[in-house]
Amino acid sequence: MSASVASGRQLTFSAKPWREHLEEALFPPLVALLVALICGDLLILSYGQSPAAVYRLLLEGTWGNAYGFGQVLYKATTLAFTGLAVSYGLRAGLFNIGGESQLAAGGFAAALAGLALPVGAPLVIALPLCMIAAGAAGGVVGAVPGYLRTRFGAHEVITTIMLNFVVLALLNWFIAGHLHVPETLHTPEIHAGVLPRLADIDSRFHGSAANLALVVAIVVAVAVWFYLFHARGGYELRAVGLQPDAAEYGGISVGRVWMRAMTWSGVIAGVGGINYVLGYKHYYEDGFASGAGFLGIAVALVGRNHPIGVLVAAFFFATLSQGGLAIHAFVPKQMMDVLQGVVIIAVAMSVPEVTRVLRGAHRRSDA
């Protein structure tokens, strides 16, 4: 096994120059942005408003002031975790649609760990413990579909979706029946492992929920990038994702790689739970993860499954979502829900098309 992998390592997956890679990666999101802008124009006009004025308002409310920018960073943090989780699975050829429940389970476990720790436990000890709890919970939820896939061949798209409902119902049962503060659907507040907010460091961010989970997200992105492109395990993972049969023939245990990939994908999504629980509200609340798991798929797609791209895409989708609030006085914020869907469909449609056109063009220019 090691010999074939070691020799394979010398080859890159394709000999294409980096410029072609970049073109293939960047064109679909740009096409999607254009389509989204046009759709946005139409929706704004349907409300009798001026698109230019609304777009200016959107930019001012998101990137134009520290509070709005902080909110964008907060929302981008959760999306970065779920986006990294999805893209990590996709690199192994697996579609993890369970981000929703993995994130929720992670947040729940982080809150439990925070509640169990003594009040005022130092952050250097409490934070790792809470993160391990969150990652372990997400990892367990991710490992189940991984096991079902490797052991029984049950397709992970369906099993992760089904598990979302099962896990969320289970968490709801815990919260509603056993752990909630009366009259609410959240746990008591935790007093250990609480993350400092950006506002504690720079007072201009005052009021925004952005917190140091952002740094954790960036560290995770760099770690994923290093593992995928500079470690042997990551090489095996990508080989399995591109050609499972060839990888198996080359001596890689596809089942083990899938199992590991789904588990770690769940771990990444689970750790994302700290953004809300440790960084923002300081308790677990039923439904906090709603939508973030599915949007993680969009983030992975637009970020073209590259950790750096995922961070950029998370920032983009967070801007859309925060921008909805900024323009709400003129056009309903629901416009952004529409545009999110439009962007995903436009990217998904243009990926095969762009690849085909670009490859055709390069072949012609070579001839």
Add this chain to the structure above:
Amino acid sequence: MNPISFVTQMIRIAIPYLFAASGGVIAERSGIVSLTLEGFMLSGAFAAVLGTSYTGSPWVGVLCGIIGGLIFAMIHAVATIRYRADQVVVGVAINLLAIGVTRFFLKLFFASSSNSPRVAGFGGNIRANGFDNPLLWIGILVAPAVTFMFYHTPFGLRIRAAGEHPDAAESVGVSVKRVRYIAVALSGMLAALGGVYLALDQHQFTDQMTAGRGFIAISAVIFGRWDPVRAAGACLLFAAAETLQIQLQGSHAIASQFIEMIPYVLTIIALAGVVGRAVPPAALGKAEA
């Protein structure tokens, strides 16, 4: 517990599932993944309420609902068949898009972010217990009709061929793309009818009113092993569990959350093959070359 009230309530709960699952069976057997059912149902529900509220006629609402589902189905079909986009990704996006579009238009047409005003509906005779609603009877007849189409018409054969052996189908002159376009369109219209039934039964549209029913329908498709009759049986089974939960409410015998899990757990078990393996159509999810 009164057995007659149990059965009638079960059937009323099952109708949206029956419509959507029939649509799901058709699309999936033609080779197109049906994660979109939820979005089709939601758009159908909204369009039906929109049409009914502007004309006062629920039949116009039914027509609008079908058109609403058809529009979303055609977006899905063009993206996945013409542009060969990933079916799972577009499926997820269609659901998000349906939530977004219905929310935006709810605000635009009804100036509300939660629900529409009350609209007309079918039936309403208390003693008929909901059975004077023509949509309910159509829903009961959908599964037998789809079964007949599947196994006794040339078009049904083409759908099955497109999903199992697209190359073989092409080689005898069947246009796989065309068959899949029609199958997705049918699934959109059928699933939309499920949403129409739901909305007109409640006489209004509320934000995200389908509440995961499209995913229960997918469960039924898989648990029913992609066969219209078995899928309908699964719909009735899941509806029976829900009815049981409603009728047992207050007795606290079992927490409702565990009844909610039943369809999903059964689907996972069926996929894992513990009791008789559920095997999907061979070409499901693969873009046609």
